[in-house]
Amino acid sequence: MFKNQTGSAFRIALLSLALSLLSFAPADAANPTPKRIISLSPSATETLFAIGAGAQVIAVDDLSNFPTNAPITQLSAFNPNVEALLNYKPDLIILNADATKALDIKTALEKLRIKVFLERAPDNLSRVYQEISALGRATGNVAGAQNVITDMKTKIKAALKSGRKARKISFFHELDNTLYSATSDTFIGKVYKDFNLANIADPAASADSAGYPQLQSEYLIKANPRIIFLADAQYGESIKTLAKRPGWNKVSAITKKNVIALPEDIPSRWGPRLADFYQFIATSIAKIA
Amino acid sequence: MKLKGNESALSPIWNWKITALSFALLFFVAILAISFGPVPLSFQKILRTLFGLSGGLTGQERTLLIDLRLPRALLAALVGAALATSGAVYQTVFRNPLADPYLLGAAAGAGLGATIAITSAGADLYNLLPIFSFIGAILAVLVSFFISGKFFAEPNSLLLSGIAVGSFATAVQTYLQQRNSSSLRPVYSWILGELTVANWQIVTWSAIYILIALTILVTVSKQLDGLMLTDDEAYSLGINPNRLRVIAVIAATLATATAVSASGLIGFVGIVVPHLVRGITHRVTNRGLLTIALVGASFLVLADLGARTLLSPAELPIGVITAFVGAPFFLVVLRKKRLVTQ
Numbered sequence: 001m002f003k004n005q006t007g008s009a010f011r012i013a014l015l016s017l018a019l020s021l022l023s024f025a026p027a028d029a030a031n032p033t034p035k036r037i038i039s040l041s042p043s044a045t046e047t048l049f050a051i052g053a054g055a056q057v058i059a060v061d062d063l064s065n066f067p068t069n070a071p072i073t074q075l076s077a078f079n080p081n082v083e084a085l086l087n088y089k090p091d092l093i094i095l096n097a098d099a100t101k102a103l104d105i106k107t108a109l110e111k112l113r114i115k116v117f118l119e120r121a122p123d124n125l126s127r128v129y130q131e132i133s134a135l136g137r138a139t140g141n142v143a144g145a146q147n148v149i150t151d152m153k154t155k156i157k158a159a160l161k162s163g164r165k166a167r168k169i170s171f172f173h174e175l176d177n178t179l180y181s182a183t184s185d186t187f188i189g190k191v192y193k194d195f196n197l198a199n200i201a202d203p204a205a206s207a208d209s210a211g212y213p214q215l216q217s218e219y220l221i222k223a224n225p226r227i228i229f230l231a232d233a234q235y236g237e238s239i240k241t242l243a244k245r246p247g248w249n250k251v252s253a254i255t256k257k258n259v260i261a262l263p264e265d266i267p268s269r270w271g272p273r274l275a276d277f278y279q280f281i282a283t284s285i286a287k288i289a
Numbered sequence: 290m291k292l293k294g295n296e297s298a299l300s301p302i303w304n305w306k307i308t309a310l311s312f313a314l315l316f317f318v319a320i321l322a323i324s325f326g327p328v329p330l331s332f333q334k335i336l337r338t339l340f341g342l343s344g345g346l347t348g349q350e351r352t353l354l355i356d357l358r359l360p361r362a363l364l365a366a367l368v369g370a371a372l373a374t375s376g377a378v379y380q381t382v383f384r385n386p387l388a389d390p391y392l393l394g395a396a397a398g399a400g401l402g403a404t405i406a407i408t409s410a411g412a413d414l415y416n417l418l419p420i421f422s423f424i425g426a427i428l429a430v431l432v433s434f435f436i437s438g439k440f441f442a443e444p445n446s447l448l449l450s451g452i453a454v455g456s457f458a459t460a461v462q463t464y465l466q467q468r469n470s471s472s473l474r475p476v477y478s479w480i481l482g483e484l485t486v487a488n489w490q491i492v493t494w495s496a497i498y499i500l501i502a503l504t505i506l507v508t509v510s511k512q513l514d515g516l517m518l519t520d521d522e523a524y525s526l527g528i529n530p531n532r533l534r535v536i537a538v539i540a541a542t543l544a545t546a547t548a549v550s551a552s553g554l555i556g557f558v559g560i561v562v563p564h565l566v567r568g569i570t571h572r573v574t575n576r577g578l579l580t581i582a583l584v585g586a587s588f589l590v591l592a593d594l595g596a597r598t599l600l601s602p603a604e605l606p607i608g609v610i611t612a613f614v615g616a617p618f619f620l621v622v623l624r625k626k627r628l629v630t631q
Contacts, residue, residue: 063470078470176475178485179604207603214478217485218357219327219602221349246356246488250349 033140034092034115038085040077041119044094044135045070046271051136052144059088066265066273082108092138094119121270123187125156128270148272155275160194163282165289168198171227172220172253175212177237179220185211188267191274192229195281200225221247227288228253233261260284307570311583318587319366322594323358327602330354361487364495364551365593365607366586368484369558371499371548373585374506374578375541376559381513381575382534382541383444389559390545393451393538397458398429399549403479404462408469418479419491419550426546429454430538444534481606482555484593495551502544503582509536513575555589555608561615562588568622588615 037057039045045064048057060070061077075084079100085093093109095102097120106116117138122128129149136145171192173182181201184193189211192199200215200223207213228251230237239259243249253259266277324332330350338345338354346354375390383392391397402425406418430451437443437450466476506513515528516537523530548555562585566577589607592614596607 076467076470079467178475178478178483180474180478204600204603207600207605212474213600213603214485216327216597216602216604218353221353221357222328223602246360247349247352250352 034138036088036090037092037094037139038075038088038090039064039070039094040075040080040099041094041096042066042077042265043269043271044096044117044119046269046273047132047135047145047148048094048139050144050148050272051132051139051141053135053139053141056139058090066269080105085109085114086112090114092117094135097121121187123185124190125274128274129153131270132272152272152275156278159275159278159282163195163278163285165196165285168196169227169285169288170198170200170223170225171229172200172215172223172225173229174232174237176232176235177241179215179217180212181215183208183211183213187270191267191278191281194278195285197227197285217245217247221251224252226252226256227258227260227285230259230261231267234264256288258288304570307577308580308583311580311587315366315583315587315590318590318594319362322362322365322590323354325594325598326353326358328353356489360489360492361484361593361597362590363492364487365484365589367492367495367499368548368552368555369562369589369592370503370582370586371544372555372558373562373588374503374582375545375548377563377575377578377581378506378513378537378541379559380563381516382537383448384517385444385448386564387560388448390541390548391455391554391556391559392448393433393542394429394455394458395426395542395545395549396554397455397462399423399426399546400476400480400554401425401429401458401462401465402550403553404465404472404476407475407479408465408472421550423546423550425458426549427542429458430542430546478606479553480608482553482608482611483604484552484596484607485604487551491551495547498547499544502540502547505540506537506544507578507582509533510575510578513537513578553608555611557608557612557615558585558589561611561619565619565622568625 033056035056037048037053039048039057039060041061042064045057045060046066048054049067049070054067054069058071059073059075061075062072063077064070064072075081077096077099080095080102082105092115094117095106095109097118099105102118106118109116115138117135119131122131129152132149133142133145136142173188173192175181181204182189182199183201183205184190184199185205189199189201200220201213204213204215204219205211228242230242238261239254239257242251242259243254248254263277263280266273266280320336324330324335328350330346330353334344334346334350335354337343338351345351372390376388379388379390379392380386382388399422402421402423403418405425406421433447433451433454436454437447462476466472512528512533515523515526516530516533518526520530523533545559563581565588566581566584570577570580589611592607592610595610595614596605599605599610
């Protein structure tokens with residue numbers, strides 16, 4: 001509790017400092033096409049580079065590790081610092097709506113005549129497309145955005161055509177080894193749902209309004225999923241470590257060796273690589289009937 | 290923590306009936322805990338399996354009982370006993386009814402250790418989380434000791450240095466967490482406490498450390514009462530108060546560090562249970578330490594049953610239950626106790 005108070009006190013001090021610098025801010029608001037963009041969202045960074053706005057981007061946050069030529073910095077997307085942002089003399093900032101005090105920071109930046117694009121985590125595919133085209137409009141890359149969307153739609157359609165199951169197959173999506181999972185209400189859950197996979201986390205949906213409940217080991221064994229997707233493969237989990245967990249060696253996904261290690265980052269980003277993720281799922285479940 | 294002037298001061302100091310009763314309570318609660326879960330198991334078969342009789346559970350049902358429910362109930366019992374006993378001992382050593390097992394920075398140190406393990410990118414450290422949090426807890430307490438210098442000449446200075454070390458460790462932990470925002474959820478769920486990772490390996494090594502620590506504490510419990518007097522009075526009873534305090538704090542810290550590294554930060558047990566037992570039995574002496582351990586074990590086994598069943602098939606963090614149930618219950622006891630002693 002103290003942390004928050006000192007944090008907000010610090011931020012207020014910071015904002016007032018920033019406001020006092022108002023008269024020194026660059027006043028190129030008349031220019032409609034932003035040339036100095038800061039992206040504080042790994043998903044938006046991927047989108048910006050895909051739609052052809054890469055050359056306008058001068059800085060991206062510390063988690064924007066794709067594409068590799070993005071100008072990665074120490075800027076925090078999670079806890080943005082107004083003064084650090086001003087240092088780059090930006091004319092457009094992509095801000096994640098889930099960032100700490102996102103709305104206050106947006107107001108402060110707008111008072112400094114810096115445009116802010118507030119990016120909200122989409123909860124379905126059409127929202128993803130809307131966001132990509134909105135980014136296209138905001139950066140003057142409307143055609144590029146349209147191409148990306150068309151391309152994604154084609155890829156996803158093809159992936160679903162080849163991969164969608166005729167009959168439901170049960171699966172478990174593992175976020176970590178304490179069995180946090182994602183229900184069909186989440187973005188990733190909807191991807192699986194598109195393939196007609198049955199999520200064993202859904203009966204626990206009421207436990208977390210955001211759709212990320214922690215399941216019991218005993219329940220998982222009882223549910224006996226036929227596929228397990230590991231979002232924690234990067235933390236060392238694999239079919240070997242899973243089989244060692246008490247009672248798991250008889251779980252169908254493990255006896256049939258249907259444990260799939262998900263690629264890093266891609267499943268949690270709602271940019272153009274989402275289409276690659278659909279293709280990945282289609283390929284990895286192709287042989288499971 | 291003075292002896293209040295009612296009949297409790299005159300009643301026998303150690304009562305085998307209460308100890309036997311708390312043993313029975315723990316046994317009953319443990320049986321209850323392993324009987325419930327998402328998969329319904331026959332109660333009769335559970336008992337037959339436990340006592341090695343024929344006609345027990347077989348195959349997967351047996352695995353569920355033996356490898357999932359049993360280690361979890363045992364770990365809950367061990368952690369509950371460790372936290373409750375350490376809390377009672379800290380309260381005596383610091384002559385402070387608000388002292389809890391996390392007082393000397395053990396919780397913050399363990400939190401820092403766990404966060405280091407979680408935020409380190411490599412898979413290797415992540416698996417070492419229990420060891421990191423154990424070392425973090427021990428280090429924080431050691432640093433508190435060295436900074437305060439005179440050990441126990443001034444219990445309050447140790448207490449203050451413990452608070453300072455704890456705040457420092459929390460600051461470093463928060464910094465690491467902010468720099469690795471993807472670690473927020475695992476760190477947060479560790480802080481709330483979790484017994485979901487229980488397996489026989491964790492139960493075995495926590496049992497070794499916790500039982501050693503508890504044996505030491507119960508053995509010295511008779512002398513611990515001497516710490517409620519002034520140091521001069523303690524010396525006249527043949528007790529070396531400073532040596533006793535060091536032994537007691539080391540043993541309590543070992544128990545706490547083990548509990549924390551096995552299950553995260555489960556709050557409230559260390560304060561509620563000792564006062565609860567003292568309130569119900571009207572015994573303020575440390576000879577009730579064994580009872581406190583047993584009731585602490587029962588309390589946490591019961592809380593974990595709630596954690597597993599209330600949101601089933603999802604989990605509820607056990608720390609939420611211990612405080613949600615513990616706090617009101619504690620207030621009732623506190624009020625009754627005051628009515629009795631007035």
